[in-house]
Amino acid sequence: MRYLTAYLNVTLLTALSTVCWGAAIDDCMVQGKKQFAARNYLAAQDTFTRCMKLDARNVDARLSLAGVLLTQDDLSGADKQFRAALGQLGRTSPYLSYTYSMLGDIALKRQQYKEALALYEQSLTYNAANVNSLVGKGVITEYLGDKLGASEAYRSALAVEPLNLVARKRLINLEPDYLTDDEILDALKQRYAIAPEKKELTDEDRKLFAQIHRAEQLKGVEYLKNKFGKIPAGYVVELYRNSAFSREVLTLAGYKALQKQIGQDAIAAFQKAGVPMQEVFDLRDMKGARIFNKDSTLTDSGFHAYSEVLQHHKAFLLPREAVPPTQAYLEKANRRAQELESAGYMEISRSELKMIENQTKCSLDTLRSKMGLYVLPITKKYQRYFILTRSNDEKKAIPYYYIMVAQAKRNPRVKVPSNGVVEMYQMYDYAVCAADGNMWE
Structure with missing residues (x-):
């Protein structure tokens, strides 16, 4: 009986110790997550480090520590903790996709694009709906020049998370590269740029859409608002009105007004940079192409030169300056x-x-x-x-x-x-x- 009593006492002490230890790690994690939510990252880092000392095998604590290190751009520290977590996770762990995705973010921040792409794809093998990995894959694929592939990744991300602003913004930016002919026709009709009964898209139509779209991405609508205060009727239309996807785009009339206004502002900017008025319309870009069209609007390269002169950078050639190369x-x-x-x-x-x-x-x-x-x-x-x-x-x-x-x-x-x-x-x-x-x- 004496031995049985001793055994029961030891068992009871062990159980009480386990309960106390479990409560301590739980309280530690709750505190760390509250600090992280309040953006008190240094305190959260200290707390999650303490949690790890309480239980080095606690994956939640390790991943939380890795996440707060990544938030502070401690890439080496975050990379070490995420990779250590991989060694603790089972093959069916729901954290595998997240961990590979975060390692992809680290590689992307380090500009290790091929490694980042491989990590995002590994993440997607565990969870094809991981939005962070889909967006990251899209960003790298876009950088590598595969804009169609990038658009597919962004659309997959939006199918999971329709309000993801990064994916939506980047997808909009790629519209001239992935929209079908019929979709571009519809987009031009929405902008009152072609006749509503038109059925076939021409090369000129495609070029026009790319020009209007580029002007929109360069904040052309905001430019007109700043110039006119209240934009004249017929210059802008709102797509998807009264929805989370509401978006203002330029009509053909608005695009032409924008080009004319920018041209006038550019003339003044070049003069302010010391170019005589009689030479403004003979300016060329650094490759020798003319900066102004015959109607006093800017060419594409002219817009770049104008943008640079606003930053006090010279990206134009005067009539007397030689073009490199000849x-x-x-x-x-x-x-x-x-x-x-x-x-x-x-x-x-x-x-x-x-x-x-x-x-x-x-x-x-x-x-x-x-x-x-x-x-x-x-x-x-x-x-x-x-x-x-x-x-x-x-x-x-x-x-x-x-x-x-x-x-x-x-x-x-x-x-x-x-x-x-x-x-x-x-x-x-x-x-x-x-x-x-x-x-x-």
């Missing part, structure tokens, strides 16, 4: 570009090139040596890029294949050419190139 060289480059187009090449943008690099995983050297990419140097920092649109060598037709796939996503009427090389690798879920940027042999 105009003769630019003309020679233009002739070479025409020769390439006659030989079956098509010019692509730097953004489209990045998309091809991202999709194929191929290096620039591999694209040039084996896949028909032609790089035409203009200056040390500026090149033009061309790809073959017709070739008997399927390897050289790979870049064109990806460009047409991208176009077909905007316009289903675009015909995507078959390519046996790409299709073979896609069958095995491989990219065209290996991790070193070279084609698989």
